[in-house]
Amino acid sequence: MGLVAAAVLTLASLAYIFWPAENPFSQRAKSQLDYLRERKEAVYENLRDLNFEYKAGKYPEEDYVTQRSLLENEAAEIMGEMERLERA
């Protein structure tokens, strides 16, 4: 009984592992552009965060303006780099 069960398990394993896959799934490698898209999304998330916290009254106007312009500059730099890569 034990040996029969062991044999069934072995055969099932071999069949599953080596059964040909009709469409082996593959993805293209992640590019620098993909990475920049992620970075841009992260900076946008930070901007959303800042806007919300400002609306919630956590930051005075002067601090908010400074922080927002830093984030916007960062976003602009990333978008510039993305445009350069897309043109190339």
Add this chain to the structure above:
Amino acid sequence: MPHPMPTFGSFSLLLALVLAVYSLAMGGASLWQMATGRSGRIAPERLSETARRAGIMTFAAVSCAAFALVWAAFTNDYSVAYILHHTNRDLHPAYKFSALWSGQEGSLLLWSWLLAAYGFVLRLRHKVDVRLTAHASTILSGVQVFFLLLLVFAAPPFSIQPGEIPPDGFGLNPLLQYPEMVIHPPMLYLGYVGFTVPFAFALGALIMRYPGEKWIHITRRWTMVTWLFLTVGIFLGAHWAYSVLGWGGYWGWDPVENASLMPWLTGTAFLHSVMMQEKRGMMKSWNVWLIFSTFMLTVLGTLLTRSGLVSSVHAFAQSSIGNWFYGFLVLVFCVCLFVFVRQRDHLKTENKLESIVSRESSFLFNNLILLVACFTVLWGTLFPVLSEYVQGSKATVGAPFYNRVALPIGLFLLFLTGVGPLLAWRSTTLRTIRRNFILPSIATVANAIGLMIAHVRPWEDQSQLYSLMAFSLGAGVIAAILSEFLRGANVVSTQTGKNLFTASLQLIQRNTRRYGGYIVHFGVVVIIVGIAGGAFNQSMEKEVGFGDRFSVGPYELRCQSYTEDSNPVYDTKYALLDVYKNGKFVTQLSPESRFYAASQTNSTVVANYSTLQHDLYVIYMGNNPETNRPIIKAFLNPLVIWIWIGVFIIIVGTFVALAPAIKPALATSRVSHTEAVAVGSGD
């Protein structure tokens, strides 16, 4: 064939080992081919797919082995030495099931099965990022091979008992015959083993020089679920110690308790510092080493629990598998160091710390403090072993050492829990500090004054000083969390016109991660309040006869009777105590002392009357040999129940943080005319 199930179990483990080795070797070969552009007779993608499937079948094979062991326990198959030594015929079915992890071989099988189960889920979800998952899958297979090697060659769970088979087993350790012991070890192991997944992703991402931080996004839920399992496992263990060991406390800085705390500390640090990597591209090397260390500490924890390296009430095994673990730890460290040195230029930070008063610096301090705590615990745990190695005599490191360091560290962490969310990213001006810190500061000071009016005397006793600080800082943190919720809810209320309560719910739904995190922080504060109550513990020990009375705190205990009883599993002595408060009967308690015949050991069953204010915790210490009357010890432990309530709040908070957020409506920003930035609830 005389032993069909043990044979099947042994074969399943052997097959699992072969499959894991195949998954490791072919997975590694295919990744190498993809990285170098070389190709053999079989395309690397095809080879990688067979490795993935072998990993999936490893789970099936290890599951069969685990099933065979549980089957042997339920069918009282004492031809299996492990079953003979850890069960007996009259054992409750739940404890027969828990026999799977009550001994060394079984618990290593559980480790291996959980790892295979995590690997199974990871491999099924490979389309999330095929190449990164292939790397992680291969690394998981490597870890799996180690544990299967242990199970096949060093600690086989299906060893056949030589000679004549006894008619009944030797029974389960009585300390383990407690309901929580059915779920505490699996929870802890789910936490230990689960950290292998973020470790595998981090190492895989570094090996393949994965661009960006998406691997953190992929592993975020894994890490949080794992962290939750470890948290719940630790506190179930604390509750078990409180309810079973009968010394009146829940945490004794025992080496095995420490072993579970260390990866929790580094894992908590990792959960916080990855936010800096996600948001600002900072601390990449730090994060990689945090998760490497966390994984190595989980392996060290298993070594401490299972090898008998340190003396502990929790170390339920003594064996020689230590050398295997030392070798594995050295190998893991060398691999991590090699990969880090080769790929360190990939981990360059994108931004630098701009100000010491910023959200980033609060995360950094949080990390440093957690690591100091971890190192302290590690030092205290290993010092007896090191001292024996160097001086030949084993030094003892007791609770005072840990408390001296852990209490100030805990208070500073509590302070950072309140301060961190109130600081701005990059730098925080004095204007912002003034605006955000007024309410928490008032709450802190008002609480401290209130407690001193209520006769807390911090200048008389250091433990009262720490308690006062914990209560007051806790009040400050709660005020900070409430102000975050109220401010956010006000914004949502203005946007949607809903009332504050509905707006609060929407706020949480919009940013589950942030507000789930705040709920977790609230749970941590509640736990700390419960722990701080320990400064006001009282106890009383007394020999009692029929009708004798004694008092502890506001309670009066009256011995109604004491007697002895017996059943097939154990003999018991117990007392019946009526409890009165202000002259009114409140409950009856029945502390017990048991003797288990199968294992020839004694055990205590604590009687506990728990309220929100305090626990009345009563132990049957034994009988006076001269009078044969019971000796009863009663503790009054204030606020203990809040520790368990805090854990429940942490569970709720983590579930909230795990839930997907509902995206808010979009509003435009001036970054670009074509892009839209949602004015959501931040992150």
